Amino acid sequence: MHSGKLITFEGLDGCGKSTQLDKTKKWLTRQGYDVFTTREPGGTKIGQQIRKILLNPEHKELQAESELLLYLADRIQHIHEVIIPAKAAGKIVLCDRFHDSTVAYQGFGRGLDLKSLESIVTHSIKPFAPEITILLTISPETVALRLEQRREQITKDRLDSESLNFFKRTSQGFQTLASSEPERYLSIDGEQEIDVIHQEIITALQKRFQFYLQQK
Numbered sequence: 001m002h003s004g005k006l007i008t009f010e011g012l013d014g015c016g017k018s019t020q021l022d023k024t025k026k027w028l029t030r031q032g033y034d035v036f037t038t039r040e041p042g043g044t045k046i047g048q049q050i051r052k053i054l055l056n057p058e059h060k061e062l063q064a065e066s067e068l069l070l071y072l073a074d075r076i077q078h079i080h081e082v083i084i085p086a087k088a089a090g091k092i093v094l095c096d097r098f099h100d101s102t103v104a105y106q107g108f109g110r111g112l113d114l115k116s117l118e119s120i121v122t123h124s125i126k127p128f129a130p131e132i133t134i135l136l137t138i139s140p141e142t143v144a145l146r147l148e149q150r151r152e153q154i155t156k157d158r159l160d161s162e163s164l165n166f167f168k169r170t171s172q173g174f175q176t177l178a179s180s181e182p183e184r185y186l187s188i189d190g191e192q193e194i195d196v197i198h199q200e201i202i203t204a205l206q207k208r209f210q211f212y213l214q215q216k
């Protein structure tokens with residue numbers, strides 16, 4: 001049996017990645033693939049507890065380093081409890097955010113030096129890196145606008161209160177990652193219509209990643 005694949009969806013808050021993940025899942029399922037969807041933080045029972053801590057707007061005292069370690073703890077649980085077994089069963093795993101979010105948000109956004117965690121990342125996360133990462137790019141100004149609209153509808157989470165400059169640095173982080181690994185990254189303009197973005201994702205998956213998808 002061929003092992004499965006991990007495809008991650010990345011981008012700034014409000015970039016539309018969850019919508020696109022869902023549409024990609026439906027399309028891959030129609031093509032006959034066994035698809036499993038999940039997310040970070042919160043893809044396991046322990047991860048759901050961690051997500052609550054991370055996103056609670058009352059947790060203003062949460063230190064940047066603690067935040068970083070919580071994201072990593074969530075990821076390591078997720079890799080072992082969910083991603084490895086799903087891939088071993090031959091599934092295509094679609095994951096809403098993965099380690100690139102930590103590099104972009106905690107590394108570039110918060111300005112933390114991730115080098116001190118290199119050995120954990122090298123041993124516990126890098127071996128399970130995604131085969132494909134779909135990055136939906138939107139401007140930090142659009143993020144601010146979309147979060148403002150979201151705020152009118154639902155309660156803000158802790159990260160919804162970040163400044164425009166934070167999202168500018170995070171955006172720079174994603175762009176740096178995408179250009180350093182062009183063979184893994186598929187970067188798509190997330191400000192286009194939903195169906196246009198979906199079509200671009202499908203076309204790219206069919207063409208560029210045919211090799212992976214053929215290995216059912």
Ligand code: TMP
Nearest residue numbers: 013040041071097098101102105106159
């Ligand atoms: P979500 O809204 O896409 O589910 O993500 C929750 C928030 O967590 C979002 O603001 C991005 C942030 N985040 C990080 O800062 N670092 C990480 O490693 C991950 C996975 C998410």
